[in-house]
Amino acid sequence: MDKNARLYQQMVHIRQFESLLLNQFSTGIFSGTTHTSLGQEANAVGVLSHLAENDVVVSNHRCHGHFLAYGGDPTALYAELMGKPGGVCGGVGGSQHLHWRNFYSSGVQGGTVAMAAGMAMAEARLDSGAIVVDFLGDGTLGEGIVYECLNMISLWQAPILLVLENNHIAQTTPAHLAVAGSIPERFEAFGIPTTHIDSSDILEILPLAGELVHKVRSQRTPQALVIETARLGTHSKGDDTRSADALAELWQTRDPVAIQAARLPEVERSAIDQQVAAEIRAAFDEALAMEGGQA
Ligand SMILES: Cc1ncc(C[n+]2csc(CCOP(=O)(O)OP(=O)(O)O)c2C)c(N)n1
Ligand SMILES: [Mg+2]
Structure with missing residues (x-):
């Protein structure tokens, strides 16, 4: 499989996991809530493709795509969402609170940046060579703890890539009503070098993220990457106040899976779709058949 096909497959893997999850949510087999990463698959794959074995990932409430791109098992994630003992965290973490190997997520907005800052300082002190990648959203920029952490990250030169x-x-609040000024300048104000990209194209995000991961790893200093992206799904399971026209426009122009699909011959694309659909369905069925949980 060539590079374009592999990147497509990795994004479709996330897309199909999330689509099946949303489709099945109303049946009552999942516990708690969920936030899917439809539309943001290129960020997960583009950034996390560059990780080394002992690097650390800290994610937020919208973490499934990051978890799967990190190499997480879809069966264990479905089981986790079903509250089953066979889940990633024994069924007690749910959609937002995952821990597997060096992957951590938390639904406490802003608290994740503190976790990530501390972990990056620990890696620096241990001289482990590992870096931390921390994902956060625009709506999290209203949390004061983010700025305390940016200050410490910069002062202490923590080896972290903030994405x-x-x-x-x-949720339903447009960023222009909640975030004043320039987002990249918020990071730059703390002396953290910041790269800004407006893209849903994996072939643009992947190399840029690669350069930044390399810089953090080799220079042992922080970097920030601001990615203008699009949420193609609802915030959670059904809450979205955007107009149908606005959403249709986003699907037309900002769907990373469609952008990458256009680069593949139809036969190859369709074969990947079918193979991934079968894998995801098998993962779901396997999780459903496990003991315990809501089912
Ligand atoms: C401290 C805290 N306050 C409120 C919430 C409820 N909440 C969950 S997601 C969310 C919006 C997050 O927006 P953003 O950071 O832009 O991420 P996105 O959902 O767009 O990926 C809110 C307010 C929370 N999880 N944590
Ligand atoms: Mg947001």
Whole structure:
């Protein structure tokens, strides 16, 4: 499989996981809530493709795509969402609170940046060579703890890549009503070098993220990457106040899966779709058959 096909497959893997999850949520087999990463798959794959074995990932409430791109098992994630003992965290973490190997997520907005800052300082002190990648959203920029952490990250030169996924919305609040000024300048104000990209194209995000991961790793200093992206799904399971026209426009122009699909021959694309669909369905069925949980 060539590079374009592999990147497509990795994004479709996330897309199909999330689509099946949303489709099945109303049946009552999942516990708690969920936030899917539809539209943001290129960020997860583009950034996390560059990780080394002992690097650390800290994610937020919208973490499934990051978890899967990190190499997380879809069966264990479905089981986690079903509250089953066979889940990633024994069924007690749910959608937002995952821990597997060096992957951590938390639904406490802003608290994740403190976790990530502390972990990056620990890696620096241990001289482990590992870096931390921390994902956060535009709506999290209203949390004061973020700025305390940016200050410490910069002062202490923590080896961390902060990835701000600006999908221009927080739940139902458009970013322009909640975030004043320039997002990149917020990081730059603390002396953290910041790169800004407006793209849903994996072939643009992947190399840029690669350069930044390399810089953090080799220079042992922080970097920020602000990605203008699009949330193609609802905030959670059904809450979205954006107009149908606005959403249709986003699907037309900002769908990373469609952008990458256009680069593949139809036969190859369709074969990947079918193979991934079968894998995801098998993962779901396997989780459903496990003991315990809501089912
Ligand atoms: C401290 C805290 N306050 C409020 C919430 C409820 N909440 C969950 S997601 C969310 C919006 C997050 O927006 P953003 O950071 O832009 O991420 P996105 O959902 O767009 O990926 C809110 C307010 C929370 N999880 N944590
Ligand atoms: Mg947002």
